[in-house]
Amino acid sequence: MSSAQDPFYIVREEIQGSIGKLQTTFHRWEQVSSNTGEYIHLTKELLASCESIEWQVDELEKTISVASRDPAYYGLDEVELSRRRNWTGSARNQIGTVKRAVEKGKSNPAMARHQDNGTSRTNYYSSQDNDDYIASESDRQLLLMRQQDDELDELSASVQRIGGVGLTIHEELSGQERILNNLSLEMETTSNRLDFVQKRVAMVMKKAGIKGQIMLILFLVVLFIILFVLVFLT
Numbered sequence: 269m270s271s272a273q274d275p276f277y278i279v280r281e282e283i284q285g286s287i288g289k290l291q292t293t294f295h296r297w298e299q300v301s302s303n304t305g306e307y308i309h310l311t312k313e314l315l316a317s318c319e320s321i322e323w324q325v326d327e328l329e330k331t332i333s334v335a336s337r338d339p340a341y342y343g344l345d346e347v348e349l350s351r352r353r354n355w356t357g358s359a360r361n362q363i364g365t366v367k368r369a370v371e372k373g374k375s376n377p378a379m380a381r382h383q384d385n386g387t388s389r390t391n392y393y394s395s396q397d398n399d400d401y402i403a404s405e406s407d408r409q410l411l412l413m414r415q416q417d418d419e420l421d422e423l424s425a426s427v428q429r430i431g432g433v434g435l436t437i438h439e440e441l442s443g444q445e446r447i448l449n450n451l452s453l454e455m456e457t458t459s460n461r462l463d464f465v466q467k468r469v470a471m472v473m474k475k476a477g478i479k480g481q482i483m484l485i486l487f488l489v490v491l492f493i494i495l496f497v498l499v500f501l502t
Contacts, residue, residue, distance in 0.1 A: 290317045294366045318367040
């Protein structure tokens with residue numbers, strides 16, 4: 269199975285895109301003052317995104333665990349399995365780094381990164397206390413909220429697509445299991461029939477004696493020659 273068709277790589281691209289958006293939002297969060305409404309909103313969004321992406325990584329790790337039980341059946345080897353485990357581990361580390369930083373900033377805003385820059389911007393905004401500034405700031409907050417709502421909608425759609433892929437994988441595995449069970453049953457039935465025929469032939473040969481066996485062999489040779497002539501010479 270090529271990388272473009274492998275469900276693992278489809279889901280991995282979805283998760284990688286979500287991590288990219290998470291890091292973009294995290295960089296914006298780092299630049300925002302901790303005593304603003306935008307900072308609180310971004311904090312909630314980052315924590316929710318971390319939880320969602322961690323769930324996606326957990327589901328992907330479950331599929332790797334299933335494939336590792338019989339790699340050859342899925343067309344994989346230990347090198348590919350190791351590569352997939354390394355990627356999920358790296359993704360989990362990236363999410364964990366963002367989550368720890370946000371939780372630390374949430375519990376102790378005074379220790380948030382770039383706090384000095386945030387304080388200086390707060391002082392600057394305070395000095396611009398007029399109606400025009402308040403109106404422009406309100407418009408900017410509304411625009412940011414709309415953008416964040418759009419990103420959350422995209423994240424929700426991504427989770428739904430991943431869930432669909434997971435169901436497809438489950439159905440495919442169930443179908444393969446049914447096929448294997450049917451094949452095993454057919455092989456067992458065929459083996460029993462072959463054993464029965466062999467026993468019947470042995471009984472006939474034993475009852476026929478030496479002369480009977482010779483006659484039976486001659487009959488089969490003649491029958492073979494007749495069939496050969498009918499099939500290949502006519």
